[in-house]
Amino acid sequence: MPGRVKGKTLVAKDEGDDAHGVLVKVYGEETSGAIGVIEQPFEPRAMLPPHVHQNDVWLYILEGEMHVRVGDEVVQATSGCWVLKPRLVPHTMWNASDEPARLFEVYTPGGFERFFQDFGDLLAQGPVGLDEMNRVGEAHGIRFFDDWIPEITAAYGVRVMGA
Structure with missing residues (x-):
């Protein structure tokens, strides 16, 4: 996939x-x-571990469907929906379907997008636990936790990413 030229006015569909x-x-x-x-694919039956971070995140579903828990509220978002994950409010998301999803995330303020390189480097080494994820996430203002995981994995038949 073609890379992105920083500072361009146009970012094409296949660029990034x-x-x-x-x-x-x-x-x-x-x-x-x-x-x-960022634009992110999301595998079927996968769950991002619950977490909090220091920026607001707007999630836009391009394809498929995602479940999102923000605090005590759970929503199911389909293609064309926006979901707000406010800063410092615990949240998680998962794809409970058998089809892949694809989404945009808009971070305010910016900077959190750099987390994905470090997180991907960690995942490339094999399965990781929350301690390793938190070590990498600390520099990016994100903290993962294991609350809700047993409840969500049992109810929706998903697995935690990276585990």
Whole structure:
């Protein structure tokens, strides 16, 4: 997949810096720190471990469907839906279907998009636990936890990514 030329006015559909399958479409430094944008595929039956971070995240579903838990609220988002994951509010997301999903995430402020390179480097080494994920995530202002995992994996038949 073609890379992205930083500072371009247009970012084409097939452009982006590949961070282990996640495409960085816009870097925070290109917007004076205002936003960062990634495009991410999401495997069927996969769950991102619950976490909190220091920025707001707007999730836009391009294809497929995703479940998102923010605090105590669970929503099912389909293609064309937006979901807000506010800063410092515990949240997680998962694809409970047998079909892949694809989504955009918009980070405000920007900068968090750089997490995906470090996280991908860690996952490339094999299965990882929350301690390793938190070690890598600390520099990016994200903290993972294991609350909700047994409940969600049992109810939706998903597995935790990276485990």
